[in-house]
Amino acid sequence: MHESGLITALLRQVEAQARAASASRVVGIELWVGALCGFSEAHLREHFAHEAQGSLAENAMLSVACSEDITHPDAAHLMLRSIEIR
Template structure:
């Protein structure tokens, strides 16, 4: 983490309609993957899309990351 940040406080992600993962399942992976890191305990905001024609419909995108 740059700029002398000590922890990640919030993560915002976007799940495409064809990403084949639910927000709940993504949250489980996020919690497992961040355990023991500077992102452990960070607030997770998940936005989902139902637009199967969106150019990034198969993607999971990081929208923003807040640090303290």
């Protein structure tokens, strides 16, 4: 499934950054969703909550910015902007 693959890759990136900073938990994640990515904000949150179970990012608060610009060079991508760790 396309969505699961994107979220799995996102979680790998989040956990790598958190571990590099010796964090025990990710409390916040800021994401950017391209207009052609295929996720609505609600759909993204649902998939993320499921995939994040048992990870450092479980129960992290998501801040999601959804682009409507289909001509943006990253319109088909889901991008991690930042994480907040503890």
